[in-house]
Amino acid sequence: GAGVSQSPRYKVAKRGQDVALRCDPISGHVSLFWYQQALGQGPEFLTYFQNEAQLDKSGLPSDRFFAERPEGSVSTLKIQRTQQEDSAVYLCASSSGTVGRGSYTFGSGTRLTVV
Amino acid sequence: AQSVTQLDSQVPVFEEAPVELRCNYSSSVSVYLFWYVQYPNQGLQLLLKYLSGSTLVKGINGFEAEFNKSQTSFHLRKPSVHISDTAEYFCAVSASNYGGATNKLIFGTGTLLAVQP
Numbered sequence: 556g557a558g559v560s561q562s563p564r565y566k567v568a569k570r571g572q573d574v575a576l577r578c579d580p581i582s583g584h585v586s587l588f589w590y591q592q593a594l595g596q597g598p599e600f601l602t603y604f605q606n607e608a609q610l611d612k613s614g615l616p617s618d619r620f621f622a623e624r625p626e627g628s629v630s631t632l633k634i635q636r637t638q639q640e641d642s643a644v645y646l647c648a649s650s651s652g653t654v655g656r657g658s659y660t661f662g663s664g665t666r667l668t669v670v
Numbered sequence: 671a672q673s674v675t676q677l678d679s680q681v682p683v684f685e686e687a688p689v690e691l692r693c694n695y696s697s698s699v700s701v702y703l704f705w706y707v708q709y710p711n712q713g714l715q716l717l718l719k720y721l722s723g724s725t726l727v728k729g730i731n732g733f734e735a736e737f738n739k740s741q742t743s744f745h746l747r748k749p750s751v752h753i754s755d756t757a758e759y760f761c762a763v764s765a766s767n768y769g770g771a772t773n774k775l776i777f778g779t780g781t782l783l784a785v786q787p
């Protein structure tokens with residue numbers, strides 16, 4: 556597609572519920588990133604994929620967070636047993652390059668509210 | 671570890687006035703620097719980036735930034751702002767992770783540019 560598409564745009568989850576957030580990157584983009592943006596804060600890195608390989612997951616806050624990109628295109632971020640502190644906007648970005656020189660294209664994000 | 675500091679959480683300015691949004695970074699290695707803009711309920715849009723070469727970088731919407739290695743700064747400027755420039759602005763540095771390859775972005779906390787008529 557023309558841009559990075561994320562779904563759903565909004566998600567309300569009850570505490571303890573599992574959620575899955577989807578990211579469709581720009582076709583052919585090798586690199587895919589997930590970021591978490593809490594209210595009033597800058598985005599914080601969660602994880603990075605190069606094609607289907609998850610090369611960096613150092614930003615995942617706990618083992619309740621899991622991300623995958625099985626075929627090197629669409630990615631899913633899963634959060635198990637959601638907690639209130641998981642409430643944030645989750646941003647996905649993709650890049651045609653494998654190093655940080657390129658322009659990262661961000662999606663509009665999924666706003667997760669845990670009640 | 672790399673970090674980015676945006677000292678001003680909010681910058682009010684009148685329409686058609688000049689503006690500067692400050693950004694300082696910490697890094698001991700070569701860095702790539704970026705400015706992104708975020709309009710309400712939208713994702714981040716790249717304004718400009720510094721990779722190498724000329725320290726004065728021009729971006730979209732009339733914005734420019736100057737890389738100053740000695741002061742570890744990358745301030746964003748615009749000579750005359752419009753109401754439509756009201757948004758959150760994020761400075762970011764590309765962090766080296768392993769083997770010299772860089773991937774993830776480290777963001778500042780953002781500066782809200784509030785343009786008043």
